[in-house]
Amino acid sequence: MLFKIIAVIIATVLIYGYQPLHAFWIPFGIIALGAVFVIEGVRVVPQQSAWVVERLGKFKEVLQPGLNIIIPFVDRVAYRHSLKEVPLDVPEQVCITKDNTQLAVDGLIYFQVTDPRLASYGTSDYVTAITQLAQTTLRSEVGKMELDQSLQSRDVINRQIVAVLDEAGRSWGVKVLRYEVKNLTPPEAILRAMQAQITAEREKRALIAKSEGEKQQEINLAEGEKQAAILTSEGQKQSAINKAQGEATALRVVADATAAAVEVVAAAMGKEGGQQAANLKIAQEYIAALGSLAKTNNTMIVPTNLADVASVVASAMTVLDRTRTGAKPA
Numbered sequence: 407m408l409f410k411i412i413a414v415i416i417a418t419v420l421i422y423g424y425q426p427l428h429a430f431w432i433p434f435g436i437i438a439l440g441a442v443f444v445i446e447g448v449r450v451v452p453q454q455s456a457w458v459v460e461r462l463g464k465f466k467e468v469l470q471p472g473l474n475i476i477i478p479f480v481d482r483v484a485y486r487h488s489l490k491e492v493p494l495d496v497p498e499q500v501c502i503t504k505d506n507t508q509l510a511v512d513g514l515i516y517f518q519v520t521d522p523r524l525a526s527y528g529t530s531d532y533v534t535a536i537t538q539l540a541q542t543t544l545r546s547e548v549g550k551m552e553l554d555q556s557l558q559s560r561d562v563i564n565r566q567i568v569a570v571l572d573e574a575g576r577s578w579g580v581k582v583l584r585y586e587v588k589n590l591t592p593p594e595a596i597l598r599a600m601q602a603q604i605t606a607e608r609e610k611r612a613l614i615a616k617s618e619g620e621k622q623q624e625i626n627l628a629e630g631e632k633q634a635a636i637l638t639s640e641g642q643k644q645s646a647i648n649k650a651q652g653e654a655t656a657l658r659v660v661a662d663a664t665a666a667a668v669e670v671v672a673a674a675m676g677k678e679g680g681q682q683a684a685n686l687k688i689a690q691e692y693i694a695a696l697g698s699l700a701k702t703n704n705t706m707i708v709p710t711n712l713a714d715v716a717s718v719v720a721s722a723m724t725v726l727d728r729t730r731t732g733a734k735p736a
Contacts, residue, residue, distance in 0.1 A: 442478065446476075446479070447478045449469060449475075449476060449483065450472070451472060451474060454471070454488065454490050455471060455489060456470070456486075456519070456522035457485070457486050458523060459476055460482055461481050465526075466481060484526065485526040487519045487522045489522075490518070491516055491517070491518045491583060492516070492517055494516075494517060495515075496512055496514065496540050496541060496544075497541075498510055499511060502545075503551060503553045504551055505553055507552075507553045507592065507596060509591070509592055510589070510591040511548060513586060513587045514585070514588055515537075515571070516584050516585075517575065517580050517582045518580070519532075520581045522579065523579065524577065525578060526579075529578045532578045532579070532580050535574075536575065536580065539570065540585065544563070544567060547566050547567065556590065557590055564585050
């Protein structure tokens with residue numbers, strides 16, 4: 407502004423103030439005035455910026471990015487706004503929760519100027535207005551929640567604050583894009599209590615996990631013993647079956663062998679000299695049995711007719727004959 411006034415005074419003096427050199431200084435005065443009009447009348451607006459122009463103190467227009475022409479000394483650039491997204495730090499404040507606990511909270515607002523005219527005339531300072539409204543809204547939202555709920559509901563708090571700020575920002579030419587709670591800090595005593603609670607909860611979960619492990623271990627051991635007992639009993643059962651089948655087979659084999667031997671003996675006795683051979687064999691077996699009995703026992707019970715081997719052999723042969731003919735012994 408001072409440069410404009412000095413330039414106008416110099417141009418006026420050069421044109422009208424010094425008459426002897428009037429014809430000489432007139433071109434220079436015209437050039438000076440032209441330079442002042444160019445400097446004051448040409449405005450280059452950067453990209454993503456908006457300049458508000460007033461004419462004689464009244465809103466005239468919003469200059470768009472690029473080259474713009476205004477009337478010097480009549481129009482002036484009253485406000486310059488950036489149309490970029492702007493992060494704004496909200497100072498930390500102490501809020502009172504629903505359960506009367508102090509909670510220090512700070513946040514970050516992201517906003518953007520969408521209407522330069524409303525941003526210039528809708529409020530004297532939209533940055534201060536947004537900051538103060540964010541703080542009051544934050545206190546209100548935190549006051550509706552208990553401490554635990556407020557610590558877990560950052561997204562809910564963010565959405566509520568954005569809704570309130572965006573509604574109010576319409577009349578200020580500002581759009582609030584998002585709000586982020588940076589820190590929620592309870593008092594030191596509350597922090598210690600929360601830490602103790604977390605420690606107790608972890609110990610509780612550890613004990614539960616340990617007991618569940620021991621329970622599962624006992625179940626597994628019992629199940630193992632059950633399976634082992636079943637397998638053992640199945641093995642014993644199969645062993646008994648196999649043993650019984652083996653004994654039955656052995657008895658059948660012995661019976662078959664005995665039957666075959668009896669048939670052979672019977673056939674041999676029917677031949678010539680078979681009777682005498684049978685008598686001789688019985689006598690030999692009888693004498694051998696008495697000899698074995700004398701070796702293994704101190705006390706012996708012998709028949710009265712021990713010396714009469716012939717009568718014993720005759721009795722045995724009688725039994726054999728009756729058995730061979732199918733008669734029962736007397």
